[in-house]
Amino acid sequence: MLLQLSAAELGQLIVARPGSAYLPLTERLIHEHVQVKGRAAEQGDIASWDNSIPVVVRALLDCGLDEVEVQVEVDLPHTNSAVDLVLCGRRPGTETDSYLAVELKQVRHATVDPRCPIAVDLGFGDGKNKLHPVRQIQRYCEYMVRYLPHLREGDDRLMGVALLHNARDADVEALFELPESDHGFLYTLDDLERFRRALTSRFTAASGKQAAHALEHARRDPLRKVTDVARQRSVKGGGLTLLDEQYVAFDRITRHLEKAAPATAFDVGLFQDADTAPGPAPEPGPKRVYILRGGPGSGKSAVALELQRSLGLKGREAVLASGSHAYTETLRNIMLGTARQGQASSKRAAANKLYRYFNSFTDTPPDSIDVLICDEAHRLRRSSTHRWMPKELRDDDRPQATELIRAARVPIFLLDDHQSIRPDEVGTADYLKALAEEIGCSVEVTDLEGTFRAGGSKRYQGWVQQLLGLRTSDPVAWRPDGRMTLTVADSPEQMERFIRERALEGATARITAGFCWPWSDPEEGRLVDDVRIEDWSRPWNVKPSHSVPDAPRSDYWSTDARGIGQIGCVYTAQTFEYDWNGVIIGPDLLFRDGTFRVDRAASRDPGFRGEVDDSVVDRCVRNAYHVLLTRGVIGTVVYATDRRTHNELRRLIPGAIGMQHYDGAQPRLTAEGPQLPPDYRRRHR
Template structure:
């Protein structure tokens, strides 16, 4: 009845909306006839489905403001080289129907993600189509939460590597693959229906999706079986398809802090580069300290100004939350114990969801693992080296039996040699998250003594 909604008509009447009651059915039909064609819409629907997806001008402007201008990024030296290389490649690709692959390598703090976000903002300001993708839920969700705050469409610029299974060939100008060391052999998982298991490589999907695929990576951050994001793998595949490849290294610069000298020391320590461990020679802009207990490590972090997190090798069980919504203190060392970071994407008590552990202040109370720490930096890093690392004949060795990571459980799928390399990469990631300093505690007393001889404090 009209009387039942008396007074509501004027509330909703504008250029886009109307209100009709059952008594006004005839008016409703006339309203629809004035605005809808009397012929079938199949042709228009097909045209819509086959049309290229492109952002609106308003979205481009908003993306540029939110991603590029608000952060006031300043690109330095090789960062600027990489940035300009991509922009030139975009112009060339459009003019000549040409595909070019760009690979940008660099350690932590070298500005890979600064380049990624600067490119994304500038490309949208110019009216180009671009997407940002990673293989990390934590990293992608953080990008959606901060640069994409307040706009669903901006959030949708941040994708995952497995989002391009059915992507149109060259459907976008640029695909920025950040944290590309996490690229996997295929995009399928145990949840993928059998009908969709094409066997197509993830590299092929990513390279096909854009005229200019950009890969930003640190080769020493491959930490899981099945990850193949190395310069060699990317170059080899691109060349097999006849694509031009350009590469830029950022290894000689640190925009956001950190220490190149310290990163080299870690690589030597872990046997990933060089002829073996060397003494820490010091860096006036970066502090390295050896703790004699986890209590000392935690206290040292609390005493430092700025952001700090504790991480550890995966050498302790990882329990589900209790029924009272509290975390179990799984990481137990003597009379000191703390919980791992939250497993899933919801908060547990005061602890943030897993993808926000590195960025929310309340993440300090938990111990992070490599999967939540990778891709992030904080001022001060506390690293607990678990019993899966020890020393033999003056060099670090891995102890597989002490590791509890389910990814390494199957010896047939992950042979001992692969485990050894991946475990060393795990600690390389954990040891290089701090931008102002790192505090280290080793559970194995033999390793503690070894580190004490190489870290003179």
């Protein structure tokens, strides 16, 4: 949140001063934006503050609601999205806390995309459709209610409106066709009197400070992780609340399916058994391929699961494929866990049909699958040929992506251009788009720009890419943004203790490392402590082909609590997330002369053996650390084995781990502000 003041206090800040380019309120918000978010505000935000907020403030003052508290730019929990305004006060009649979320739009004209009623052109001139303002505020309100229990204490504690204060009804007429609800009403310049009546119906003249304080300091439910969504998606409200461009893409796809063909009798879902049935005739015209591209934590996997859930409830065949063994087996295991007595065999067969691998479509008849959702598509291989494949199916020249596109009536790919981690992984949006168009398909590419990981910190995501050289700009110092905690551990021992303490507090926590140590087979039923750093050593997670007592299978390392006892590699961590993330940067990534350099000789990854070009190894190593550094939901702790690299991290990252006392208890390790590392705490004579 950038600012909170009463309507009366804001009223004094919306009086223009001679010679000033902006209102006093706008100037204050420009300053607060730099202080809170660490970057200058965009021109669109500044224009909204200068032109839109005064409309709401004047409406409150006209209604005698001077003491209603106004919160500006209120962050949605765990994301980088924000509600323009949240008004806080007391409800007439009940005197309970009452809230109104307001999404402000300066548009004067708007048209609805004929292919999708919630995708609209708001006249910004960028050629991009936006989410319908009413649907946008409806989703924001739904998200707030889901993660803020205080808003669930009353049935109608939160209301939402989209205010297009410059637009006439006639100029945005198409927007009114979308149904309104308590979480989303539409008001224009012609409706300002109706908007004032809405304000008086929500608030009394009493002070809203208590309600604002209650909302600001209310408990926030933890973010639902991918596995949580998978487990809960059969129950009411168990799906994901999609926001902004996520919802646009989701709606476009589902509407395309409704028009392409009627629902099939293939009733398959997490809690339904698969039963084959003949599919509908394909839609005339070119096949349409959807590509959803997003960074770590942008909700790609959750969107994939929500698509599958929604389509399954409508009786549509929706198969989810992946190149990740851990991800696929985890989803299969979750579904198997829903089997009633005597159903295990049929449920296992349904799970194996519902969740498949990219290389399992070599002999699938064309268009025999209704919808094929390809998650983790950055892990697509050049071809599906492998050493166990029958000779008659081998085809090294046929792209794996071609098999997937051919197999489905509607293929959907979700990917991150910076997460391919093996030399033969080729999945990028550009690669898939070119391949699909080459075989006659039409392609839609949507960028998922939000983030649900790292506390919703877009800054952290960009900082990691700069650090690893995945952007053109050089590494920069981390500037804390209040969303993501980033600290440096002084030793692997300190990192492990810190991570284990977070787990004892009830958080999920893991340590991962670059692939710079051997990975031994178990000896006499015990894991070998392969990851050795001076006097400290720990084992890797269990190999996929082995099982060890008291340690989870590799597929479940990220989700089984026992995984905290081993060091995870990138192949077991990818796709998943945990609250606290420890990352050991090995000697394969060295900081020299102001940038990271890859030392191929230090890597133990067997995929780099043989004639693999250095540039490919460089890409894979950087992408691997990009994956590892972006698993944390709350915070990340880093340690580098190379002294020069570690000192550079200390220079770039102000956070450190220190000892704190709480109420006289034993001291514990906490993430706190900058401090001197042990080597420099003593004054040298």
